[in-house]
Amino acid sequence: MLAAVYHGPEDIRVETVPRPEIGPDEVLIKVLNANICGTDLRIYKGGHRHYPPGAVRIPGHEVVGEIAEMGDQVVGYAVGQRVFVAPNMGYGRNRATISGNNNMDPDFQAIGINLDGAFAEYMRVPALAIQQGNLMPIQDGVDPAVAALIEPLACVLRGQNAINVHDGDVVVVMGAGPIGILHLKLARLRGALRVIVSEPSADRRQQALALGADCVVDPIHDDLRAVVLAESGGRGADVIIVAAPSKAAQQSAIDIAAIGGRINFFGGLAKHDPFIQLDANVVHYRELVITGTTACSTYDCLRAADIVNSGRLDLAPLITSRFPLREAVAAFAAAADGANLRVSLEP
Numbered sequence: 001m002l003a004a005v006y007h008g009p010e011d012i013r014v015e016t017v018p019r020p021e022i023g024p025d026e027v028l029i030k031v032l033n034a035n036i037c038g039t040d041l042r043i044y045k046g047g048h049r050h051y052p053p054g055a056v057r058i059p060g061h062e063v064v065g066e067i068a069e070m071g072d073q074v075v076g077y078a079v080g081q082r083v084f085v086a087p088n089m090g091y092g093r094n095r096a097t098i099s100g101n102n103n104m105d106p107d108f109q110a111i112g113i114n115l116d117g118a119f120a121e122y123m124r125v126p127a128l129a130i131q132q133g134n135l136m137p138i139q140d141g142v143d144p145a146v147a148a149l150i151e152p153l154a155c156v157l158r159g160q161n162a163i164n165v166h167d168g169d170v171v172v173v174m175g176a177g178p179i180g181i182l183h184l185k186l187a188r189l190r191g192a193l194r195v196i197v198s199e200p201s202a203d204r205r206q207q208a209l210a211l212g213a214d215c216v217v218d219p220i221h222d223d224l225r226a227v228v229l230a231e232s233g234g235r236g237a238d239v240i241i242v243a244a245p246s247k248a249a250q251q252s253a254i255d256i257a258a259i260g261g262r263i264n265f266f267g268g269l270a271k272h273d274p275f276i277q278l279d280a281n282v283v284h285y286r287e288l289v290i291t292g293t294t295a296c297s298t299y300d301c302l303r304a305a306d307i308v309n310s311g312r313l314d315l316a317p318l319i320t321s322r323f324p325l326r327e328a329v330a331a332f333a334a335a336a337d338g339a340n341l342r343v344s345l346e347p
Contacts, residue, residue: 009046167191
């Protein structure tokens with residue numbers, strides 16, 4: 001079969017590899033769409049801890065496909081069925097997995113991270129994933145490239161659940177990349193009163209307006225705090241989601257928060273420079289809540305799959321380019337150019 005294989009930093013090779021063989025308790029997926037996300041770009045650049053020097057592996061973890069083969073011990077699914085595959089697996093003995101947070105399991109396995117992934121014509125789904133409910137049916141009428149966005153939507157859902165985004169909230173989203181746009185759209189679905197997007201790129205600000213933002217701000221040249229106060233009737237933002245790996249954004253989130261404001265540090269900072277300064281008295285006297293979330297659990301994916309299958313959230317505008325698998329190198333370049341939200345590979 002054809003696959004896009006990581007051989008080292010900035011060395012993705014489209015080559016022929018053996019089609020995976022499955023065991024009696026496993027499933028083989030024929031990949032329909034696999035999207036390239038920020039984690040895949042970090043892998044491509046050689047910056048992911050699970051791709052150490054010498055690693056040769058197939059990346060890709062945002063995936064929808066059809067079941068091509070099933071082991072004889074697998075029940076509850078059918079050959080030809082369209083499914084989304086949640087990427088993360090934990091071990092039941094670990095407290096994180098028992099609590100439903102298998103993405104936090106220190107011994108986790110993940111498709112496209114430490115297991116071969118979806119940038120291929122076929123992908124093996126291990127028994128552990130099937131046992132933990134990682135295969136989720138997708139309605140036939142849903143574009144598989146859009147359905148593959150269930151994984152990042154699940155991450156966004158996890159972040160918004162941590163800060164209880166709800167009706168009447170004034171929400172500020174910092175960053176208008178694909179994750180920021182997902183936060184914008186989900187906040188709208190959850191009943192946010194106003195959604196303000198802070199983004200230095202003029203093109204992305206215009207894109208955010210077109211996709212539902214009430215107001216956009218250039219944090220470099222505009223007074224973000226003044227805009228937020230004006231848009232919120234003087235109280236500040238009830239919710240601030242920092243959807244970009246920016247120290248300045250994290251620090252400014254404290255300044256624009258309303259009394260009782262809830263803040264989510266969704267984007268991680270560079271490992272070599274992870275510290276910020278904040279006024280602890282502001283946190284104390286305004287009774288702010290500051291949270292961080294990372295990745296998504298299988299349950300987060302299940303809830304995100306329900307949302308996508310319902311058709312209540314239009315995610316089609318996020319798929320901005322599609323490439324055949326044989327053009328994976330060009331697809332990675334397009335995903336990194338800043339002009340695209342999501343690039344989808346179609347084997």
